[in-house]
Amino acid sequence: MSEAIISLRNVAKRYTRGKQSVEVLQGLNLDIAKGEFVALMGPSGSGKTTLLNLIGGLDTPTSGEITVAGQRLDRLGSGGLARWRANHVGFVFQFYNLMPMLSAQRNVELPLLLTHLSAAQRKANAQAALTLVGIADRAKHKPNELSGGQAQRVAIARALVADPTLLVCDEPTGDLDRKSADDVLHLLQMLNRDHGKSIVVVTHDPKAAEFAGRQLHMDKGALLEAGTLA
Amino acid sequence: MKYFPLIWATLWRKKTRTIFTLLSVVIAFLLFGVLETIDYAFANPSSGITGADKLITTNKYSITLPLHFADAQQIRSVPGVAEVTWITWFGGYYQESKNFVFALPVDTDTYFNVHKNEFVVSDGQMQAYRNTRTGALVNVALMKKFGWKVGDKVPLHSTIWTQKKDGSLDWTFDIIGSYDVKDPTQAGAQASNFLFHYELFDEGRSYGKGQVHWFEERVGDPSQASAISNRIDALFANSPNETKTQPADDFTMAFVKQFGDIGFVLRAILGAVFFALLFLTGNTMMQSVRERIPELAVLKTLGFGDGKVLGLVLAESLLLCAIAAAIGLALSFAALPIIKMGLQGVQLSPKALIPGIGAAVLLALIVGMPPALRAMRLNIVDALADKR
Numbered sequence: 001m002s003e004a005i006i007s008l009r010n011v012a013k014r015y016t017r018g019k020q021s022v023e024v025l026q027g028l029n030l031d032i033a034k035g036e037f038v039a040l041m042g043p044s045g046s047g048k049t050t051l052l053n054l055i056g057g058l059d060t061p062t063s064g065e066i067t068v069a070g071q072r073l074d075r076l077g078s079g080g081l082a083r084w085r086a087n088h089v090g091f092v093f094q095f096y097n098l099m100p101m102l103s104a105q106r107n108v109e110l111p112l113l114l115t116h117l118s119a120a121q122r123k124a125n126a127q128a129a130l131t132l133v134g135i136a137d138r139a140k141h142k143p144n145e146l147s148g149g150q151a152q153r154v155a156i157a158r159a160l161v162a163d164p165t166l167l168v169c170d171e172p173t174g175d176l177d178r179k180s181a182d183d184v185l186h187l188l189q190m191l192n193r194d195h196g197k198s199i200v201v202v203t204h205d206p207k208a209a210e211f212a213g214r215q216l217h218m219d220k221g222a223l224l225e226a227g228t229l230a
Numbered sequence: 231m232k233y234f235p236l237i238w239a240t241l242w243r244k245k246t247r248t249i250f251t252l253l254s255v256v257i258a259f260l261l262f263g264v265l266e267t268i269d270y271a272f273a274n275p276s277s278g279i280t281g282a283d284k285l286i287t288t289n290k291y292s293i294t295l296p297l298h299f300a301d302a303q304q305i306r307s308v309p310g311v312a313e314v315t316w317i318t319w320f321g322g323y324y325q326e327s328k329n330f331v332f333a334l335p336v337d338t339d340t341y342f343n344v345h346k347n348e349f350v351v352s353d354g355q356m357q358a359y360r361n362t363r364t365g366a367l368v369n370v371a372l373m374k375k376f377g378w379k380v381g382d383k384v385p386l387h388s389t390i391w392t393q394k395k396d397g398s399l400d401w402t403f404d405i406i407g408s409y410d411v412k413d414p415t416q417a418g419a420q421a422s423n424f425l426f427h428y429e430l431f432d433e434g435r436s437y438g439k440g441q442v443h444w445f446e447e448r449v450g451d452p453s454q455a456s457a458i459s460n461r462i463d464a465l466f467a468n469s470p471n472e473t474k475t476q477p478a479d480d481f482t483m484a485f486v487k488q489f490g491d492i493g494f495v496l497r498a499i500l501g502a503v504f505f506a507l508l509f510l511t512g513n514t515m516m517q518s519v520r521e522r523i524p525e526l527a528v529l530k531t532l533g534f535g536d537g538k539v540l541g542l543v544l545a546e547s548l549l550l551c552a553i554a555a556a557i558g559l560a561l562s563f564a565a566l567p568i569i570k571m572g573l574q575g576v577q578l579s580p581k582a583l584i585p586g587i588g589a590a591v592l593l594a595l596i597v598g599m600p601p602a603l604r605a606m607r608l609n610i611v612d613a614l615a616d617k618r
Binding site: 084 | 232235236240524525528529531532533534535537538614
């Protein structure tokens with residue numbers, strides 16, 4: 001059995017809005033090995049994004065245990081989760097979520113502001129990340145001067161720059177044309193294969209899911225097949 | 231410092247809005263600087279009379295009620311009084327009422343003895359002044375202001391005193407010389423002074439002969455000033471003209487307060503301006519943060535903690551207010567000469583601008599705290615739900 005980087009045990013998540021309570025995840029168990037590329041699929045409302053939020057330390061479970069990169073996330077407060085995210089996880093969003101007033105270079109440098117690196121080191125690391133995703137020539141451009149595919153590459157560079165253990169991507173190709181989507185997926189595949197990054201991708205797109213090493217399907221807050229490692 | 235580029239870029243995210251907000255705060259601080267300077271000037275008046283050895287004696291009930299010139303002899307007899315001189319308020323202006331002139335009919339010998347070593351005037355001009363009945367000695371700043379020269383004949387219009395000979399309010403003087411003050415801190419207070427002979431005035435006025443508005447005393451030992459004041463006032467106790475003797479600065483403060491509580495009026499105006507500004511800038515900051523909720527959520531996603539996000543928004547508010555306050559206060563500093571033109575005789579000081587720094591920080595905290603707290607409490611999942 002490979003070493004699990006993500007381990008969920010009996011995880012439940014319930015949202016309460018006023019008098020209404022909605023159980024989004026129920027008794028979920030899942031193991032993802034270090035270096036795996038996993039695609040999470042399922043219809044809208046099936047709980048994919050909620051699961052991704054829990055894995056990425058953006059949210060905490062109502063009950064159950066979540067261990068990611070050796071850290072029990074369900075035991076951390078908001079400050080602890082923020083520090084953990086800064087050190088262990090990189091996020092890629094459907095709409096890139098870049099800062100519109102900053103250049104690509106400055107966007108990529110953002111996570112490094114939380115480190116003790118000097119300005120010169122931050123700049124060098126950001127440049128290296130942009131080179132890795134093949135967009136170093138657009139470093140001075142602002143997000144509105146980039147195409148969707150280019151903006152998503154910058155977002156991936158931002159997710160990578162602090163060398164996280166895990167990349168979590170929520171519909172990373174949802175806003176891209178087929179060609180740009182394939183380019184981004186190839187890039188993620190390369191990061192997984194050549195740089196050993198563990199990646200969890202939420203997607204509706206079966207073609208995108210084919211790039212992953214394992215596909216998990218969710219419906220009504222539960223995994224449809226066994227999520228534990230063989 | 232490493233966060234500065236992020237804060238700076240965020241501040242200028244919507245350039246037009248930032249410029250207009252900045253301008254409104256600049257104008258508020260310009261007003262703040264100007265009004266504070268005026269308030270400071272009135273709260274810390276310079277009497278134009280230097281030294282702790284100066285006392286001023288007025289009617290106990292009002293400076294407008296006269297005393298008798300002859301009382302000077304009694305005051306001079308009080309132990310500790312080295313010299314006494316007498317002044318009457320002339321209330322003059324040159325050509326137009328806006329050209330106020332602080333014209334004082336003075337007794338040359340006693341006046342310059344009370345104010346020993348305070349003025350710079352050439353011996354020749356002083357001698358010529360003594361010898362010219364219609365002569366006047368004019369402060370150099372006033373000479374410059376109206377372009378007067380020694381030898382000029384200038385008419386002053388009194389708002390009070392008519393002439394015995396023809397009932398006219400216009401008095402004509404010959405400028406015999408000019409003088410400057412030795413103490414630069416008194417330059418502003420003396421800038422409108424115009425000295426002429428008491429004898430000419432007293433003999434020429436159509437009424438009030440022998441009446442004066444106040445006495446100025448120089449005492450030999452300043453540490454005895456309080457006791458000497460009491461002795462002078464005791465001389466006139468229970469007389470028809472009871473007196474009030476006080477240090478020169480206290481007298482000036484009382485004189486300034488005749489205009490009303492200027493400090494209160496100015497603070498009320500400032501209060502209204504800053505109250506309006508709080509709403510304007512506060513609303514702009516709130517709107518700015520509302521628009522950036524997804525971006526703030528992304529920062530949190532990247533690992534920026536609640537405290538850091540709070541600090542970033544507060545720093546943005548501080549930066550905005552600091553820039554605007556610096557520009558506004560600098561403009562008000564630059565406006566000091568213009569204010570001085572409108573407030574002759576009032577000493578203006580850049581020290582009055584110091585509270586502006588505190589006001590800027592306070593404004594930034596009040597305006598920045600609500601959006602900063604909102605940003606701090608932001609739930610990442612909810613904030614990202616609309617835009618992922």
